[in-house]
Every structure is written in structure tokens, then in C-alpha cells.
Amino acid sequence: MTSAATAGAGLSESDFEKFREYFYKRTGIQFTSAKRYFVDKRIDACIRNSPYDSFASWFAALRLNDRPELQQELINQLTVNETYFLREDYQFDSMLRTALPDVIAMRGGPNRIVGPVKILSLPCSTGEEPYSIGIRLLEEWDLIDRIDVEIHGADIDSEVLQRARHASYGERSLQRVPAKWRAKYFTSAGAGRYQLDEGIRGAVTLHQVNVCDTLAMRAFREFDVIFCRNVLIYFDELSSRRAAENLYGALRPGGYLFLGHSESMSRISPIFTPARLTEGIVYQRPIGANR
Incomplete structure (x- = not known):
């Protein structure tokens, strides 16, 4: 599991750029720098729920595509689902x-x-x-x-x-x-x-x-x-x-x-x-x- 030192530390600028490019290619959704706090928190949650102890190891497994459950949890964490019945009726x-x-x-x-x-x-x-x-x-x-x-x-x-x-x-x-x-x-x-x-x-x-x-x-x-x-x-x-x-x-x-x-x-x-x-x-x- 993620160590206390890693948890909540946020992504480096380089890691954020690599992640942003990866997620864009997977979903078509592109996060701007203004979304850094949101992205950092959601990725931190994904890593905490995974068997990996750092962004580097988690992201490597994600990109190798050998853990599809990691990809699905990431998508679930980062997509917006605000709705209610009869919206814009x-x-x-x-x-x-x-x-x-x-x-x-x-x-x-x-x-x-x-x-x-x-x-x-x-x-x-x-x-x-x-x-x-x-x-x-x-x-x-x-x-x-x-x-x-x-x-x-x-x-x-x-x-x-x-x-x-x-x-x-x-x-x-x-x-x-x-x-x-x-x-x-x-x-x-x-x-x-x-x-x-x-x-x-x-x-x-x-x-x-x-x-x-x-x-x-x-x-x-x-x-x-x-x-x-x-x-x-x-x-x-x-x-x-x-x-x-x-x-x-x-x-x-x-x-x-x-x-x-x-x-x-x-x-x-x-x-x-x-x-x-x-x-x-x-x-x-x-x-x-x-x-």
C-alpha cells in the first residue's frame, strides 16, 4: 500500500504531463493545469487502493495494460457524474x-x-x-x-x-x-x-x-x-x-x-x-x- 510519505504529495509537473497525455489518449478528456488539485487527489486515491506504493510503479502498471481494473478505477475516479431526474426537462x-x-x-x-x-x-x-x-x-x-x-x-x-x-x-x-x-x-x-x-x-x-x-x-x-x-x-x-x-x-x-x-x-x-x-x-x- 502507499506509504505516508508518498500519499498526498501530489504529482510533479513532469508526472502530471505524462499522466495528462495518457488519460487524453484513453478517453479524449484533457485536464488543464487548473485541474491539478482535482487530478492529484483522485490519483492519490487510486494509488492508495492499489498494491503499488508510488505514482511511478502504479503508472507503469497502468500503461502496461496488464491490470485493467486499475484503468477502470481511474476512469471512475476522474469522470464527472452530476445529474438528477428531469434535468433540462x-x-x-x-x-x-x-x-x-x-x-x-x-x-x-x-x-x-x-x-x-x-x-x-x-x-x-x-x-x-x-x-x-x-x-x-x-x-x-x-x-x-x-x-x-x-x-x-x-x-x-x-x-x-x-x-x-x-x-x-x-x-x-x-x-x-x-x-x-x-x-x-x-x-x-x-x-x-x-x-x-x-x-x-x-x-x-x-x-x-x-x-x-x-x-x-x-x-x-x-x-x-x-x-x-x-x-x-x-x-x-x-x-x-x-x-x-x-x-x-x-x-x-x-x-x-x-x-x-x-x-x-x-x-x-x-x-x-x-x-x-x-x-x-x-x-x-x-x-x-x-x-
Whole structure:
């Protein structure tokens, strides 16, 4: 285990640069010098939980790729997972009022549509976003009983995916959930925790993936709607373009991409067509685009 002399000492400038380059190549996320304190603390925690007694030995094992559990813990420590139910709910309004009706029309209308409507939440963190989508569809989409829907969630962090599968939430996660929906879809589990209804949990399929990993993202295809909110802001220009191209490939022609309120695809890539809706700007894969 880490010695007292090593613990909390922080990284040297050289070590920080080596680590920053390594993590960027693995995830597409680039930490600036302003994040030194955050990175130092999280790496220190990783080393403390490992069989290594210094940054040098831990980092060597990490780079040799012979201890994949070290890499996953590192990713889990350094990725941000701030979320709650019905966050930026106006975008779910756009999905219900504009995106889904348009998707259904493009696919032949409600009586002719072939295959399910597919919705992806990426990154899905601890599950609040994809589960929110499921609840909104059940409560407010009048075609939910006539058209099959697949909801998928994906994240790079294995720990938050495990928590999403368990689907137990505290008061902060439920702060925006109306009382009638809370009573309908959540059961008190004691100690201020609430268990999500098994039917909603079973309606969402969860995956582990990095949006910048082009090879892994090839498994995601033919989605009608993708929510990818508040993640591109952590990428540099190159990683943002790669992520945009992977999201483009995951959408059907005409499919909709929702970004966070502070994100703009026009600053990243011209491959999407912006659509100005009442609730804000969303992005579409052009209808006539080659697959």
C-alpha cells in the first residue's frame, strides 16, 4: 500500500504531463493545469487502493495494460457524474412535441413504422436521464401503447452503471419529480432512499462505452434520438470532432441529437443540420446523408 510519505504529495509537473497525455489518449478528456488539485487527489486515491506504493510503479502498471481494473478505477475516479431526474426537462418537451412526431412521420407514420423507435442517453451516469425519458414517454406520449420503443443508456464509468442498474436514489436526484410520479414510480427504501419501479428499470438497456472510441461506437446504430448532454465541454477540438462523428454514425438519417444548453455543434463539426425549435436548438443528421 502507499506509504505516508508518498500519499498526498501530489504529482510533479513532469508526472502530471505524462499522466495528462495518457488519460487524453484513453478517453479524449484533457485536464488543464487548473485541474491539478482535482487530478492529484483522485490519483492519490487510486494509488492508495492499489498494491503499488508510488505514482511511478502504479503508472507503469497502468500503461502496461496488464491490470485493467486499475484503468477502470481511474476512469471512475476522474469522470464527472452530476445529474438528477428531469434535468433540462425542456429538451424532453422538444422530444415529445417535435422530434418524435417528425421521426414517426419520416418512418412512414404510426401505422406503417417498421421496428422500434430507438433512444440513446450517453453519458447516462447513474441512470436518471434514460429513466426520466421512460417516465415522460409513459406519462405523456400518446403513441406509447402503439409503437415499440427501445431506450438505451451508455457511460464510460462502470461504477455509475452499476448504480444505474440498482436504481436507488436520494432526495436530491428526485428533487424535480412531481409528487404523483414519485408515488407511482418510486418506493421508499428507508434512510432517505427511493427504489425505482422495476418496469422502468427493465425498459432501459445499459452499456459501457466511450463516445470517443470509434470502434466501440460502431455497435450503436439506427437511433432516432440521442441525448449527449454536458460531455463535449470536457473534450478538446479533436476529441469533440471524433465524438461528433461517432454520434452521427449512431443516428438514422433525420435523427435528432440533443446537446447540453452550453454546448454547440456548430463550433465542433458541420456534419449536423441545426434545427431551431421553440425550446431551443437541436441537431439532425441530414435525411439524405450516406450511412
